[in-house]
Amino acid sequence: MLEISHLSYQVEGEEGQELGILNDVSLSVKDNQFVVITGPNGGGKTTLAKAIMGLVKPTGGTIRWNGTDVTDLDITGRARLGISYGFQQPPRFKGLKVKDLLALASGSKTLTREEGCQYLTKVGLCAGDYIDREVDASLSGGEVKRIEIATILARKTGLMIFDEPEAGIDLWSFAKLTETFKLIHQKREATLIVISHQERIIDLADEIVMIADGQIQKQGPKDEIFPQILANTSAGCTYLAKGANK
Amino acid sequence: MDQAEWKLLKEIADLEKTPQGAYNIRRNGQLDSRNNTANIEITTKTEPGKSGINITVKSGTKHESVHIPVIISQTGLSELVYNDFFIGDDCDVDIVAGCGIHNTGCETSQHDGVHTFHIGKNSKVRYVERHYGEGPGTGKRIMNPQTVVYLDEGASMNMESTQIRGVDSTKRETRIVVGKGAEAVITEKLLTHGQQTAESDMEIILDGEDATGRVISRSVAQDDSVQVFYPKMTGNTKCFGHVQCDSIIMGNAKISSIPAIVANHVDAQLIHEAAIGRIAGDQILKLMTLGLTEQEAEEKILDGFLQ
Secondary structure, three states: OEEEEEEEEEEEOOOOOEEEEEEEEEEEEOOOOEEEEEOOOOOOHHHHHHHHHOOOOOOEEEEEEOOEEOOOOOHHHHHHOOEEEEOOOOOOOOOOEHHHHHHHHHOOOOOOHHHHHHHHHHOOOOHHHHOOOEOOOOOOHHHHHHHHHHHHHHHOOOEEEEEOOOOOOOHHHHHHHHHHHHHHHHOOOOEEEEEOOOHHHHOOOOEEEEEEOOEEEEEEEHHHHHHHHHHHOOOOOHHHHOOOOO | OOHHHHHHHHHHHOOOOOOOOEEEEEEOOEEEEEEOOOOEEEEEOOOOOOOEEEEEEOOOOEEEEEEOOEEEOOOOOEEEEEEEEEEOOOOEEEEEEEEEEEOOOOOOEEEEEEEEEEEOOOOEEEEEEEEEEEOOOOOOEEEOOEEEEEEOOOOEEEEEEEEEOOOOEEEEEEEEEEOOOOEEEEEEEEEEOOOOEEEEEEEEEEOOOOEEEEEEEEEEEOOOOEEEEEEEEEEOOOEEEEEEEEEEEOOOOEEEEOOEEEEOOOOEEEEEEEEEEOOOHHHHHHHHHOOOOHHHHHHHHHHHHOO
16 A cells, blocks of 8 residues: 655745645555556656655655555665656666566566567567667657556556656557556456546546645546546636637 | 687677687787688798787688687786788688787787788678777886788778777778779778777778768777777779768867768769767767666667677
8 A cells, every 4th residue: 555644845945945746645555456547747746656766755744555664665666665756757777678677667588589579569569579679769669658557567566657648659659558457457366556648548547636736636447537527628728718719 | 729818809809719710819919829710821920020819711711700819917918010911802801900008017918910911802801800908007008000901893892990999099991992893891980999099091092983981980988998980981983981980989089070071973972970078978878768777778878889
């Protein structure tokens, strides 16, 4: 179980004032649940996900994973306790091959070619074409993104966090990806936290958390929250209110 | 040979026992052992004052190898060696050279090797050269290799030169003249640390029509080490040349990369790319999220880069 209590992340603004990126966020995610975090850009979703992985050090509050307080643990320590995070914009590595990254992720020096290829297939990549390629600038953004997701699948940890996995991915691969998320959830293999704006991913969730202005605005079962989000999507837009679409 | 010398052989030529095929092992300035085959003959140079060997490969020799490692375990030994290769036409051979110095004393040990290749028509040569230094002594370990290659029509040379740690000072010179339809591919990998210095001066001359040249240089400079690269590609006719230099800089190291491309013909197509930068922070973070420590992540990134 993941338990986030009163989490805050404040940074100093240009004029020395405190800016709250995350303000008193509390959230509990039960084992093997599928939670989608959604909300407007700049609302604090990625910061929250990074804080769970240890990539951002919160200025207040605590994070517990499976009963262990991980708030002061570094990234490596959290990774070894079973937390994974798929970067929104993954880095490239000159010289490191796809199979090297998958082997590192799986923690097995003897990851077979077949095992590596299975992870790539799950993210819609034709495995034979990619397994021996370098994760460098010769790969497109969408390809690197899918390889990134494959590394998280290879880790097989208890908590998998994906930060906008759909970004940059083509329609066909996206269909494969949603199918993979669905299977992980059905088999109850991991707790999934996915930051997403995609209806097809939101549709898979048990629970939706909507974050805006560094705070949880809405939280609850998908069937309850999703209609509310759709209803509010354009209501507050002054341009639409003035009839700009007429 | 003692254990330390076998270790050197393993590092530079991946040898755990005497190799198959033709070989010439030079140890502390003297011939240690040699083997010729029906197609490959190694002879000692007879010119007065010129130490070294001639390696002659008969035309049509396929899938054979030549190992010519040099090891120095005697402190204070300094040598200049000339090795000349005469590769016939239509050959396909692997050549493994390299030098290992184990210096336990306080005097400088130095090996300067001049390798000249004459590669015949349509012959393929893979040339692997590794330089390695070790030993607890305060004496310097210095290596200055010079490689000169003449590629005849349709011939190819795939040269891989590696120096990972242990060599205090190196100045390497490489000059390759590429004939009609011939191809030269040079991969250079270098890691320096401490106070080490490395300079690489390379010139590829694309002299024959449809000649191709590629230089891939990857280096890592750590601590206070200094590296200087001068890769130069010259196109004298219709040809294609590509120079790519990538370096990772760490600590207080200094790297200069000064590539040059020179076109002396309207159909010479030449490209150079050069980049120097530190390890990107997000690369380290990504590998840490896979469970590696910061130090393990850094090592993995460097290993991959120099792979």
